[in-house]
Amino acid sequence: MLDEFSERNEQTLYELTARLIMRYEVAISRQALAKHIDILERAGLVSSEKRGKYRMLVFNDEPLRAVMDRWLK
Amino acid sequence: MLDEFSERNEQTLYELTARLIMRYEVAISRQALAKHIDILERAGLVSSEKRGKYRMLVFNDEPLRAVMDRWLK
DNA sequence: ATGATACGCAACCATGAGGTTGCATGTCAA
DNA sequence: TTGACATGCAACCTCATGGTTGCGTATCAT
Numbered sequence: 001m002l003d004e005f006s007e008r009n010e011q012t013l014y015e016l017t018a019r020l021i022m023r024y025e026v027a028i029s030r031q032a033l034a035k036h037i038d039i040l041e042r043a044g045l046v047s048s049e050k051r052g053k054y055r056m057l058v059f060n061d062e063p064l065r066a067v068m069d070r071w072l073k
Numbered sequence: 074m075l076d077e078f079s080e081r082n083e084q085t086l087y088e089l090t091a092r093l094i095m096r097y098e099v100a101i102s103r104q105a106l107a108k109h110i111d112i113l114e115r116a117g118l119v120s121s122e123k124r125g126k127y128r129m130l131v132f133n134d135e136p137l138r139a140v141m142d143r144w145l146k
Numbered sequence: 147a148t149g150a151t152a153c154g155c156a157a158c159c160a161t162g163a164g165g166t167t168g169c170a171t172g173t174c175a176a
Numbered sequence: 177t178t179g180a181c182a183t184g185c186a187a188c189c190t191c192a193t194g195g196t197t198g199c200g201t202a203t204c205a206t
Contacts, residue, residue: 006144014152030153032195053152053203061145068141071079072134087182103183105165126173126182 001036005046005059012054013037074109078119078132085127086110 004019005011011019016037017030037057040046044063049056077092078084084092089110090103110130113119117136122129 002144012152028194029196031155031197034154035194050153055153064141065145068137068145071075072138072141085182101164102166104167104185107184108164123183128183 001033001040002045002059005057009059011057013048013057014054016057074106074113075132078130082132084130086130087127089130 001016001020004016004023013030013034017028017033020026020028020033037046037048041048045060047058047060049058074089074093077089077096086103086107090101090106093099093101093106110119110121114121118133120131120133122131
């Protein structure tokens with residue numbers, strides 16, 4: 001998921017699901033993926049925004065940068 | 074654990090256990106911690122070396138750097 | 147207006163993660 | 177040499193993780 005987000009940091013839930021299935025050959029359902037997204041959202045790594053029919057997911061790498069600043073040198 | 078390693082990247086299993094219990098108030102046994110270390114070792118984040126009675130743990134942040142280079146811009 | 151679509155919600159399930167306990171073993175200090 | 181100490185090994189237990197299924201709902205295109 002993060003690999004995918006690092007390429008395009010703005011995606012639809014549906015897009016992301018499709019991409020993961022096709023490009024990484026993972027067998028996962030939309031609902032299962034939504035749970036992962038919820039966790040990332042609670043961690044501040046992803047924010048989501050309702051755009052009509054779609055749910056836009058926006059990746060935010062700040063929390064990762066913060067932890068890495070602590071851990072790497 | 075990684076917080077602790079980022080301060081002193083070389084520690085004994087026993088030391089690490091004691092530090093985690095005292096400084097972070099986590100209630101964890103040595104055996105439980107050893108399992109975590111084994112996982113970090115398989116992931117290449119920690120290498121261990123037998124020094125007589127002790128098991129020296131050495132932290133290696135290269136794998137983290139590699140992933141972060143992919144994920145952070 | 148209606149069907150297709152993208153999503154949310156909730157119940158349910160199996161497995162493994164994460165922990166404990168008990169004991170064996172090698173090493174060091176006295 | 178012997179006891180204390182740091183660790184290894186393995187069996188065992190308990191939930192929460194990570195998944196599924198089923199269905200309801202809002203939005204869009206036609």
